[in-house]
Amino acid sequence: MNTGARRVREWLIERAIQAAGAMAIVFVLAIFAFLLRDALPVFRETTVRDLATGRTWLPTAEPPKLGLLPLLLGSLYVTIGALLISVPLGVACAAFISEVAPRWMRETLKPAVEVLATIPSVVFGFLGLLLVGPWLAELLDLDVPLFAGLGSLMLAFMAMPMIVSLSEDAIRAVPMTLRQNSLALGATQWQTIWRVVLPAGRSGIIAAVLLGMGRAIGETMTVLMVTGNAAVIPLGLPGFLRPVRTMTATIAAEMGETAYNTPHYHALFAIGLLLFIITFAANTIADVVVRRSGRTTR
Amino acid sequence: MVRVRVMAALLALALPLAALTGGCGRPESTSSESGDREAVAQIGSTTMLPLAGRWQKAFNRKQPEVDISVSGGGSGTGIRALIAGTAEIANSSRDIKQKEIAQAREAGVTLVEHVVAYDGIAVIVHPSNPLHEISVEQLSDIFSGRVTSWADLGATRMGDTQVISRDSASGTYEAFKELVVTMGGQDKTRDYAAAVLKQASNQAVLALVARTKSGIGYVGLGYLDESVKVLPVIPLDGGEAVAPTVENVASGDYSVSRALYCYTNGEPRGATKAYLDWIEGPEGQAIVEELGFVPVK
Amino acid sequence: MKGTQSMHRPQRLGPRATQAAAFAALWAAAALVLLPVAAILGVMFVRGGRAISWELLSSAEDGLLPSIVGTVTLVALTAVIAAPLGIAAAVYLREYAPRGPLVRLIRLAIVNLAGVPSVVYGLFGLALFVTLLGFGRCLLAGACTLALLALPLVITASEEALRQVPERLRAASFALGATRWQTVRRIVLPNALPGIITGLILSMGRAAGETAPILFTAAFIALTKPFPSSVLDPIEALPFKLYYMATEAHGITEDAKWATASVLVGLVLTINLVAVITRARLRGARRW
Numbered sequence: 001m002n003t004g005a006r007r008v009r010e011w012l013i014e015r016a017i018q019a020a021g022a023m024a025i026v027f028v029l030a031i032f033a034f035l036l037r038d039a040l041p042v043f044r045e046t047t048v049r050d051l052a053t054g055r056t057w058l059p060t061a062e063p064p065k066l067g068l069l070p071l072l073l074g075s076l077y078v079t080i081g082a083l084l085i086s087v088p089l090g091v092a093c094a095a096f097i098s099e100v101a102p103r104w105m106r107e108t109l110k111p112a113v114e115v116l117a118t119i120p121s122v123v124f125g126f127l128g129l130l131l132v133g134p135w136l137a138e139l140l141d142l143d144v145p146l147f148a149g150l151g152s153l154m155l156a157f158m159a160m161p162m163i164v165s166l167s168e169d170a171i172r173a174v175p176m177t178l179r180q181n182s183l184a185l186g187a188t189q190w191q192t193i194w195r196v197v198l199p200a201g202r203s204g205i206i207a208a209v210l211l212g213m214g215r216a217i218g219e220t221m222t223v224l225m226v227t228g229n230a231a232v233i234p235l236g237l238p239g240f241l242r243p244v245r246t247m248t249a250t251i252a253a254e255m256g257e258t259a260y261n262t263p264h265y266h267a268l269f270a271i272g273l274l275l276f277i278i279t280f281a282a283n284t285i286a287d288v289v290v291r292r293s294g295r296t297t298r
Numbered sequence: 299m300v301r302v303r304v305m306a307a308l309l310a311l312a313l314p315l316a317a318l319t320g321g322c323g324r325p326e327s328t329s330s331e332s333g334d335r336e337a338v339a340q341i342g343s344t345t346m347l348p349l350a351g352r353w354q355k356a357f358n359r360k361q362p363e364v365d366i367s368v369s370g371g372g373s374g375t376g377i378r379a380l381i382a383g384t385a386e387i388a389n390s391s392r393d394i395k396q397k398e399i400a401q402a403r404e405a406g407v408t409l410v411e412h413v414v415a416y417d418g419i420a421v422i423v424h425p426s427n428p429l430h431e432i433s434v435e436q437l438s439d440i441f442s443g444r445v446t447s448w449a450d451l452g453a454t455r456m457g458d459t460q461v462i463s464r465d466s467a468s469g470t471y472e473a474f475k476e477l478v479v480t481m482g483g484q485d486k487t488r489d490y491a492a493a494v495l496k497q498a499s500n501q502a503v504l505a506l507v508a509r510t511k512s513g514i515g516y517v518g519l520g521y522l523d524e525s526v527k528v529l530p531v532i533p534l535d536g537g538e539a540v541a542p543t544v545e546n547v548a549s550g551d552y553s554v555s556r557a558l559y560c561y562t563n564g565e566p567r568g569a570t571k572a573y574l575d576w577i578e579g580p581e582g583q584a585i586v587e588e589l590g591f592v593p594v595k
Numbered sequence: 596m597k598g599t600q601s602m603h604r605p606q607r608l609g610p611r612a613t614q615a616a617a618f619a620a621l622w623a624a625a626a627l628v629l630l631p632v633a634a635i636l637g638v639m640f641v642r643g644g645r646a647i648s649w650e651l652l653s654s655a656e657d658g659l660l661p662s663i664v665g666t667v668t669l670v671a672l673t674a675v676i677a678a679p680l681g682i683a684a685a686v687y688l689r690e691y692a693p694r695g696p697l698v699r700l701i702r703l704a705i706v707n708l709a710g711v712p713s714v715v716y717g718l719f720g721l722a723l724f725v726t727l728l729g730f731g732r733c734l735l736a737g738a739c740t741l742a743l744l745a746l747p748l749v750i751t752a753s754e755e756a757l758r759q760v761p762e763r764l765r766a767a768s769f770a771l772g773a774t775r776w777q778t779v780r781r782i783v784l785p786n787a788l789p790g791i792i793t794g795l796i797l798s799m800g801r802a803a804g805e806t807a808p809i810l811f812t813a814a815f816i817a818l819t820k821p822f823p824s825s826v827l828d829p830i831e832a833l834p835f836k837l838y839y840m841a842t843e844a845h846g847i848t849e850d851a852k853w854a855t856a857s858v859l860v861g862l863v864l865t866i867n868l869v870a871v872i873t874r875a876r877l878r879g880a881r882r883w
Contacts, residue, residue: 024705034722037722219833232492252714253466257469371815
């Protein structure tokens with residue numbers, strides 16, 4: 001084969017590969033740009049301030065009331081509830097898998113957690129709606145079987161695989177010598193885990209929590225199906241037992257019915273933009289934390 | 299070796315794909331390409347979806363040469379598709395919006411409205427609820443959050459009301475707001491309270507009310523079943539409570555009802571006209587009645 | 596030993612007792628992570644299993660066949676779009692990219708792409724593919740949207756597979772005078788193929804279960820045309836069908852809902868199982 005032609009071909013292929021490499025950046029920017037493009041017109045109708053502090057979400061009223069506060073707080077409530085359940089359980093499970101479990105159990109638990117990660121969110125929503133919700137409502141004597149805490153519970157189990165596997169990576173990355181030194185000083189295995197291993201794996205665990213948060217706040221189908229979707233501002237602990245409406249559920253429920261290019265349509269894109277910014281922040285911080293800890297360990 | 303070649307070919311696909319994303323108009327509509335058969339795409343309201351499905355089946359038994367495709371997605375989706383030219387008929391369970399009329403005009407589309415059925419909206423509570431009737435004013439107070447306890451309505455030991463509504467973008471939601479929450483426009487400042495639970499469909503509202511002792515909600519007549527108790531409604535001008543039945547909706551005695559629409563681009567022609575005429579005729583309207591909606595004539 | 600310690604600090608448990616308690620708590624935590632979900636999935640499979648019939652699976656009229664076909668088609672098209680892009684990006688990152696700010700930025704972008712909420716992908720797909728490019732609500736728009744969602748997974752898995760290829764193979768190839776592309780094409784990619792394919796299948800398992808991204812871009816409930824005749828037709832999809840059956844549909848038996856949920860989870864698990872088997876078989880065939 002003619003070497004010149006081959007060189008040209010290789011050059012072309014390599015440029016194509018390079019372009020594909022940069023594609024991820026292009027896509028992130030494109031998503032941001034498109035959300036922005038369809039979200040900005042909402043400010044012909046309202047202001048950032050009204051959007052952020054408005055306490056009423058009645059998008060089809062005349063004029064529409066586009067207060068995102070109840071939706072934002074609804075999302076935060078469900079997410080924080082999910083983290084309260086999944087972080088302690090997930091980190092404990094990770095510590096168990098990497099430090100305590102007998103070998104055969106480790107070999108069973110890890111794939112089991114991975115299987116958990118594959119269950120689609122709509123299935124969790126379905127199970128919450130038909131099985132867990134009615135059961136919990138009976139147990140707690142609630143009027144309505146759809147409430148914020150139910151969403152938290154379902155999300156906790158959905159975020160669990162991510163938290164377990166990332167925390168486990170972080171714990172595993174703690175150098176063996178640290179453990180050996182601690183044990184040699186007479187500490188029990190538990191003291192070593194609690195005082196040495198977990199603190200040393202701290203930044204990785206924090207990253208796992210942040211990523212779990214990003215996952216939980218962006219979860220859609222489950223919360224749409226189990227949280228009742230009432231756009232109230234949740235208050236105090238009882239708020240977990242009442243219905244809320246999250247940002248993701250609002251987009252999913254209303255986009256099909258709303259008219260194109262109306263303030264309501266743009267407001268839904270504004271919610272999408274807000275979600276994008278929140279998850280972007282969580283992921284970027286998590287990434288920085290992981291990278292920084294990686295450098296210090298090395 | 300072959301496999302590697304395939305890989306290389308796949309890699310080479312990357313660029314054209316990026317170019318594809320660069321720019322291209324809508325490829326020709328596929329719905330109108332089935333040879334000699336005339337195609338009618340009917341898109342829109344989820345409330346009307348069962349209705350549209352039955353219409354299509356029955357109509358195609360008579361005239362199999364017309365290729366009718368039906369899909370849901372919501373009233374907004376249907377009207378969007380009609381304006382974009384990807385649908386011949388848009389099903390809508392709500393009145394068209396000013397904004398949509400303007401968008402249609404911009405796109406050179408003239409929206410023509412056809413009322414194809416009425417839908418009575420029944421007020422439902424848990425079977426254990428002691429109430430036997432309810433007035434429009436009381437309903438307005440409940441749904442706007444002015445009354446939050448069953449005791450205020452004369453039902454003791456029922457606790458607080460759990461108000462359950464359709465989702466805020468649905469046609470039923472808007473119709474109920476117009477007819478009941480604002481009391482037929484008497485008090486336009488009233489709107490749904492924030493604490494109202496929103497459900498994706500009639501079915502979901504029904505299921506939730508059936509499971510919620512202190513619940514109250516509304517659903518289309520066609521969805522009623524034994525699992526809930528239906529409350530007759532006392533109209534705004536007083537008088538006897540009226541039960542939501544097909545007869546009472548048709549006669550106008552039961553006031554909580556709304557129209558279901560089909561929109562077309564201009565006056566319908568050809569297969570679309572034949573189909574719409576058939577829907578508005580006796581056979582189409584028989585299906586309307588069978589599914590628990592109220593016929594137009 | 597134990598006795599004297601607890602004498603000194605009678606108010607606290609000794610370290611061994613603490614350890615026993617703590618380990619018990621860890622066991623409990625591990626059980627709590629898995630058992631409740633296992634239990635409710637068990638209930639689902641039992642109830643669904645009882646209701647699954649050949650009719651339900653194979654009927655195009657009111658069975659699940661259109662949804663199964665729709666999901667499989669959607670996932671296949673997603674793979675066709677995501678694979679070349681994802682693998683090329685991984686090759687760039689692993690085989691070509693110089694260390695530096697650009698690569699750092701690309702990695703950050705991949706991490707963020709993986710974290711974008713699925714419903715936001717749906718909005719993006721609606722704005723770009725459905726509306727601006729005018730695909731309409733269809734298979735192609737849904738597959739493009741899902742491909743974006745799967746892309747970070749494909750890249751990460753492919754990169755991992757490339758990393759597993761021993762450095763000495765590359766060195767040997769270069770030593771024989773091969774160019775970088777020749778090395779990648781003849782040596783690295785064939786050796787990384789098992790890992791790449793496994794990763795691709797796993798990402799497709801994830802895509803198969805997604806609902807939110809296809810909600811406004813592809814999915815519908817077919818009343819008339821159960822099967823798409825081109826990529827520009829909307830499709831039925833199992834996860835969307837389950838959502839519809841659980842919340843919207845009228846007159847659907849509980850049994851049918853449980854059956855649909857079981858079929859969806861069964862499909863996703865099967866895809867994952869295929870990935871695991873593929874990995875085992877292709878690995879077995881290759882020894883370094």
